[in-house]
Amino acid sequence: MKTVYVDNNATTKVDPEVLEAMLPYFSEYYGNPSSMHSFGGQLGRKMEDARAEIAGLINAQPNEIIFTSCGTESDNTAILSALASRPDKKHIITTRVEHPAIKNICEHLSQKGYRVTFVPVDGRGRLDLDYLYDRLDDNTVVVSIMWANNETGVIFPVEEIAETLSEKNIIFHTDAVQAVGKIPIDVSRTQIDMLSLSGHKLHAPKGIGALYVRKGTRFSPFLIGGHQEGGRRGGTENLASIVGLGKACELAQKNINEEGIEVAKLRDRLEIELTTRIPRSIVNGDRENRLPGTTNISFEYIEGEAILLMMNEFGICASSGSACTSGSLEPSHVLRAMGVPYTAAHGSIRFSLCRYNTNDEIDYIIEKLPPIIERLREMSPFWKEAVGGN
């Protein structure tokens, strides 16, 4: 059975060119870049080449990039570093729709003496900027707002927010894990202090991330150890993955504009066809400001896990914001923050596309999904009632 992978916000396939670039670093080039001998030491240059590629993708300076092990480490490092830089201040602002890597550390800090404000979103997942600006005070040390939401793809105006905050001397961090490589980003033109990115969301392997720290931003390390990364992150560098991330960033930069258009075309066709063919289906999130590959659609009166497992029978891989898929009992915090009614939240499916998806695959989903929805609705005690005599 073929696999139709439309879950690229969860993780992506390692690009074959990326894999090829990495392989020598598992075999012949196994040295440690910190070594004095040239066998190891020469590898430092490869690492710096990769750093330059990553910096290039977001138009940063190479020395503003710190390698980490994942997006979560980047996020945690950013928040804790910001707090450490101004220990007298105890107020954090973030949003109600952040990824757990930010949400949960903020909730954790709220029990350690910090005050945390979670900025709400409207029904289309757009940030309430007035709420955010109203809550800023002298005690506010850091504001962390994701560039794009992983569940809905909605893009937040982080450049504008960063601009406003810089005048007030508040540190601004953005979790750009879902945005980097998908939409053009130029940090040199913004006042963003810190930005997190993750390799496996842009066709590099899992286990590698990076944190952009703007020159002049006070920084304190999260992992304390050796002198790697200029003392900003201890631990022997994951060289193969760093090289892989460099290659992935190079490829992303080359294709970003064209890809944005092509992937968005596929996404739009999928979205329009599904919502036309399937009654009572609703797109969650702001369709104007969205990542090119993401669509989140609710199919009312049925439950997401059941939809996913039936799609799985046809090799279609997607995600759901339903309670049952996460192991929790409540649907996704993002959809709840948006006020998506329960009739729709439990039956939400996220399709996230990438450059590998094809028109044929979209046709396949358009063919297979409507009967699945119909079948589950026939089983649902609410469906007939909801559609009345129709």
Added chain:
Amino acid sequence: MWEYTDKVKDHFMNPRNVGVIEDADGIGEVGSLACGDALKLTFKLDENKTISDAKFQTFGCASAIASSSAMTEMIKGLTVDDAGRITNDDIAEYLGGLPKEKMHCSVLGRDALEKAIAYYKGVPYEKAEGDIVCECFGVTDLEIKRAVTENQLVSIEDVTDFVKAGGGCGNCHDRIQEIIDSVIGKKRSKKEKKSRMTIIEKIRLIEDVLEKEIKPVLKKDGGNIELIDLDGTQVLVELRGACANCKTSQVTIKSFIESKIQELVSPELTVKEVKIDENRIC
């Protein structure tokens, strides 16, 4: 990803008995859209008062659909009273087990069944009584107490897995812990008291329970039971009369006889059916 058994997958992909019986004798609707799962059960009785047909509609995940399908299969051919003895554990067992976090799906099935039976008998559904403990999922203290007692739950997490209580805001965790403590505390004291019994005392007590609690119920359906032996903690019994050929005798033993003996004699006892004269049974 959940590890579902092949049986769960089968009952999810090919659910049995989907639909609604129009002139049903029993109707039970439980759950809600907000809770994330809901089940409507309808059944029909034949002239012998056994369930001749059962249908379900379910909104929920794969295991909720599979549990509903399994439950309708299990109750077909049973009397209302026999069906009423099916526990959530029986449903899970029929499916070859459910992931722990999904046990509440089997409880949903059991609840719908009880509600449909209450509808048929024209008696109020017990679940409505009690005080709400978990406001997120509308779970009462009686439901929690029952889940803890029947499934030997020991932690708040267990309670959440079985009846969802405590799975939302978490404000009720202290109250759930109190309920667990009260049930476990009670059990402990009972156990302490009864473990002091000698074997002879235990056998006498088992015979007493069989005579007073179990035989009268079985005799209503033309069945009977005899104590054969007590082997360690295993109570060996032989089913007689109608029970001997009853397809659901295993359900009867597990859900009714064993639970009575555990409740009234000792919680560590299990009940096993033995057949003394194989030829006679065949």
